[in-house]
Amino acid sequence: MPYPNPRSVLVALATPFALPAFLVLLLTISAAWGEDTNMDTTGYTPRAVILIIGDGMDDQQISIARNYLKGAAGKLLLDTLPVRSAVGVLTVEDTVDGRPIYVADSANTATSIATGAITSRGRIATTAGSDRDLVTIIELASAAGYRTGIVTTASVTDATPAAFASHVNFRLCENPDAMVDIHYKSVYLGGCPDDLKANGGPGSIAEQLASSGIDVILGGGRKHFEPQIEGGSVPVSTLARQRGFQLLTTKQELSRVSPPGRVLGLFSAGSMPVRLQGQNGRQAEEAEPSLLNHLHDYIGDVTLPAPMSCEPNPEANTVPSLREMTDVALDLLAHDNNRGFFLMVESASIDKQAHERKPCGSIGEMEQLDEALASALAYADKHPRTLVIVTADHSQAAQLVPAQSLFAAYPVPIYSPGMTARIQTPEGSLLVVNYATNNFSHEEHTGANVPLFSNGEGQGRVPAYAQQPELFTIMREYLSL
């Protein structure tokens, strides 16, 4: 929003066409006042949006984490936010005017949040069916002079961060070597031939990030910056350096960063190690019915997975925490910045650990999110025009189920047909997490609407029920984009 320079008022008054020019000027000033009059002396009202996404952070995950981390009667920092509502997730088939799909993935949901569009699973800021690129909030903010940042515990090329700053038709096109015929163990998964530079496309996600105008990118995914750029002879990381990024790869380097500067921090090869794990690395396990019970559900007995505690994952110390990355990002973005910024912070492995049936992992990543939120709120306390939004992209498989069945009076073995983890909580109770959406190595997502939170700045802006694309609109309007 341009602020009329006082000198131009004088110039306008001094010319022969003073009156009409002055009227135009007055209208400009009025329009500016109509929006916000709390400008600083530099001519801008600095504003910031900090968007925190808990991947797969549905109400089951929140409740599991609350019980473990704070006790049933305790509260996460999330629980103390003044605005809490719900977001409906929308997905469509990959055709023009496709029918609704009721369960999303992180690619299409991040696209909804980042661009305001509804698209199909697997797509990164591109339209369903027609494969057009969608302008993202980071691109809009950057063009309007805001600084921008991405912080994630996943690879920075993973679906959620990718959808804020790149455009491909398939989420796994993360680096120049993964653009066509992407396979996993001889299974064809997809590809992005139309997105190759050779075909007039923007290239892989890593190349797009390296060439982007983003100021801060922190997370995992170093391996995606090692391949050579398409049609060139340098790795993607070199392209990033050439485009002005300072490259970091260790926690120590991160701790020494100071503004100003543009930074690309890649602290692990892929996803960053998570904070917590099951005792001795255990995850959810199947119950073991006796031979008799195999013959009939109502006879014999069953051995349930032994209770376990959660323990620190020793690998977690090798990388910075989500909070440490968030703190550095806020420092860099806010330094000597009279315009403001947009920052997306993702706790990615709430979802990834749930896919792998590792409830302790999800709990630790919920804790990481709550800590990053503390940083965001501390920043917002000092900088009043900061909208902090917390949400999830989609819901997940994990369910908090009873330690003792509601039907325990019946003398039959009652157990989950899926896999469960029976976790001893610090307050001395047994917390049982069930994973039973499929028989595959990875659980499914689910289709429930997800939570939406904000700080006081969201009051009157964040509705009681939003559809996911509306989040884009709320943030865009807040930054007057």
Next chain:
Amino acid sequence: MPYPNPRSVLVALATPFALPAFLVLLLTISAAWGEDTNMDTTGYTPRAVILIIGDGMDDQQISIARNYLKGAAGKLLLDTLPVRSAVGVLTVEDTVDGRPIYVADSANTATSIATGAITSRGRIATTAGSDRDLVTIIELASAAGYRTGIVTTASVTDATPAAFASHVNFRLCENPDAMVDIHYKSVYLGGCPDDLKANGGPGSIAEQLASSGIDVILGGGRKHFEPQIEGGSVPVSTLARQRGFQLLTTKQELSRVSPPGRVLGLFSAGSMPVRLQGQNGRQAEEAEPSLLNHLHDYIGDVTLPAPMSCEPNPEANTVPSLREMTDVALDLLAHDNNRGFFLMVESASIDKQAHERKPCGSIGEMEQLDEALASALAYADKHPRTLVIVTADHSQAAQLVPAQSLFAAYPVPIYSPGMTARIQTPEGSLLVVNYATNNFSHEEHTGANVPLFSNGEGQGRVPAYAQQPELFTIMREYLSL
């Protein structure tokens, strides 16, 4: 809240003790102003609370119902309410100072809402371990001169309604014949010997309701009013008549009721028939793996349950709808009433149908809740001091899972280890509901925090995150109890 009569001001000023009396009067007026100055001429500010409980109505159930009834991009009436937040559910072991239990049942959750206390599963308005009676919001409201009502699609003696107006240590003590040694198919389930009148207790739930001061009780559960009262020779229904209730048993009788009067309507023997059912009565079913797939998860193939539609349950027409019952209750409670009322409305079979793995049943009962909400909001529109709260008591087993697995690219049969229903929605997509919390005939509840909604009257009263007992406090304070 007494309103100072203007005449008494004059009297106060005319007496020899004018000043002290006037000061007292001023304080009275100030206190009254501090609370609410919109009084009517009768001396009271009529106020009403309409509390709508969707039993088991978590965000999965809401999302499933939204998709089916309104389409993915549509909105339930629920979704349009101006206040939407979350409630944490709290349960403890059945001992004094017992440890937390992370998954609740409807008895202890209804007790929390109705009394503000945290108790153990199965208890009806009594304390965990010590078995003391807890005063309920209906008892408080009634004592303060408010009319009170209960409307439910369950038996009126079922846990949720029971906890608002009766006190026993075990939810199944619904009638005089079910007070000790309650068995189901030779399995001992529990009993309430201490609650027998012979032992100085208040008797069964049905007897307590029949003797209560509640003005309107509508729902199912006729069979619980047929046994003879403990120590007497008349059925409970006769006791209810003797205590001033007009008894109704048919939809036609309900439609002819007009105020004034106290009414007990019992429209079915037990729970009322639900509105929707699966095609030909189908429910969720197991996938059928081929012989090869039985040998190993990654080979062979699987036959998924055939898609189905939902269809009307012909029995539903024999009973009034939740909305029809709510409308009659509102008429009776509001008629010529300058004090106000408390009404609890429960859509009970969202949960009951989910226990039985019948997603169409739950969807129809979500629709019933949305319709009852429409009645409540229409009433509140005409009577501004009406707080409408909608919430669930606990979350449930049902999960909305993908129609096509996220991992469909892998050439292996992927399916739920539990039971699924694949429902064709009116908008032409496939909605898949998964039930996989146990191998028993009935699914478990789950432990996620549940949604909380209110009309505008809840703004500033309903917090972003409440613990379930706080709902009692919000309603009590609203009615100045």
